Amino acid sequence: MSMKIKHLFMAKKWEIAGSLLLLAVFVAPVLSLAGSETKIYVDDDASGTMDGSSSNPYDTIGKALSHADENTEVHIRKGTYKENIEIPKGVEVYGSDEDDVTIKADDDNDPVVKMNHKTKINKVTIRDGKYGITVGKDDRASIIKCIIKKNDKDGIIIRPADTNDKYIVNISESEIKDNGRAGIYSEKRKLSLIENSIIDNDSDGVDLEAGAEAWIKGNKIKNNNGSGLKLTLDKSEIWTKSNTYYGNDHEGLEVNAYGEAGRIDIRKSKFYKNDRYGIAKIQRGEFASSIWDGFTVQSDVIFWENKIGIISNIIKL
Numbered sequence: 001m002s003m004k005i006k007h008l009f010m011a012k013k014w015e016i017a018g019s020l021l022l023l024a025v026f027v028a029p030v031l032s033l034a035g036s037e038t039k040i041y042v043d044d045d046a047s048g049t050m051d052g053s054s055s056n057p058y059d060t061i062g063k064a065l066s067h068a069d070e071n072t073e074v075h076i077r078k079g080t081y082k083e084n085i086e087i088p089k090g091v092e093v094y095g096s097d098e099d100d101v102t103i104k105a106d107d108d109n110d111p112v113v114k115m116n117h118k119t120k121i122n123k124v125t126i127r128d129g130k131y132g133i134t135v136g137k138d139d140r141a142s143i144i145k146c147i148i149k150k151n152d153k154d155g156i157i158i159r160p161a162d163t164n165d166k167y168i169v170n171i172s173e174s175e176i177k178d179n180g181r182a183g184i185y186s187e188k189r190k191l192s193l194i195e196n197s198i199i200d201n202d203s204d205g206v207d208l209e210a211g212a213e214a215w216i217k218g219n220k221i222k223n224n225n226g227s228g229l230k231l232t233l234d235k236s237e238i239w240t241k242s243n244t245y246y247g248n249d250h251e252g253l254e255v256n257a258y259g260e261a262g263r264i265d266i267r268k269s270k271f272y273k274n275d276r277y278g279i280a281k282i283q284r285g286e287f288a289s290s291i292w293d294g295f296t297v298q299s300d301v302i303f304w305e306n307k308i309g310i311i312s313n314i315i316k317l
Contacts, residue, residue: 038072040064044079061085061093061103076124082106084129086114087121095124098147098175105129108152115141122146131157132179135169138162142170148179155179155201158186163213163237171196182207183224190214199223204230205248210258211235222246227254228274233295234260241267251280252306255295259287267298271306278306283316 041057042064049056050063058064062083064074070090078100084107087093095101102125105112112129113121117139125147126132132148135141137159148155155176161167169186172194176183183198188211195218198205204226208214211234221228221243228248231238233255245252252271255264271278281292292314303310 038069040068040072040074041077042074042081043077044081065091065093070118076101080104084110084112084114087116087119089116090118092120092122093124094122098123098125098145101125102127105151111157112151115139115143117141120144125149127151131155132176133157135159138167140167140169142172143174144170144172146174148174148176148183151179153179153181154185155182156184158184158189158191160187160209161189163188163190163211165190168192170194175199177201182226186212188212191216194218196220197222198228201225204228204250204254206230208232208236208238210260210262213237214239216240217242219243220246221248221252223248225249227251227280230254231256231264233257233262233264233291236262236264238262238264239267240265240269243269245269245271245278246273248274250275251277253279254282255279256282256284257291257295258284259291261291261294263294265296265298266301268300270302271310272302272304274306276306276308277312278303278310280312281314283314286316289314 040052041054042061043057044059046057046059050058052058052067061081062085068088068091072091074093076095078096080102082104084105103112105128109130111131111134112126113133115135120142122144127150129151131153132151132155135158138161158169168190170192175197177199179201181203183201184206187209191214193216197220199222201224205221205224205228207230210232227250228245252274
């Protein structure tokens, strides 16, 4: 199999996998609601008898989670909940709507939400913590239709794991904005970032470390104070499609290379009005420039009005 055919095959594999994952985002909650054994309810206006039932909900999310075992769903009604929470393994948290349910840090020196293995959070606003959400080492998690904003450091920080489906982190249809550092920062692991708005963060919009495997599709990455998307070529396998990179203070996309082979593919995306390059290639060390053969920009990518240029030559640092 030629390298070109192999790369196209890998891109199609990721696209199919990403589409199936997005389908699961919509289907899985329906199936879960139909088959779950345990549901616990939360209402910040609750008083009197509280047992977590629909008619007698708990008044804090923390109380609900303390009674939640694996395969439990926690359903949160409209309100503002001033607390820091940790979601136990296998528990799913559902807000009634991301505009109606807010979790605001009680202790701003801690993350607002800590996610453990096989956890999910859906339709919640998360704000004012040290971090918005942390995903632990070797933990699989899904963050869906959430707003993560105004946290002191990263909106979402993801610790490392092996790059296989068992530990994948899915972030979809969420708004990640106005955080004090990156919108999303991840160490090496497998990720799916689909249809998010990542805007106005004080550092990079998204920052993925070396060795990441990722499918990045349909995101709007705008007006971040660093680069819109920062990637490392070394040992990474990253496929991107249909993203918009607009108005970022550095590059739309910054790709760093330290000397090891990897694969990054950019397809069907728009880069415009970024303050430096649309795409910058940064080589950090002395090694053969052939390492950049693993980085490709397809002909369907559009550039306009990036202040320094479209795609940089190799910048050696």
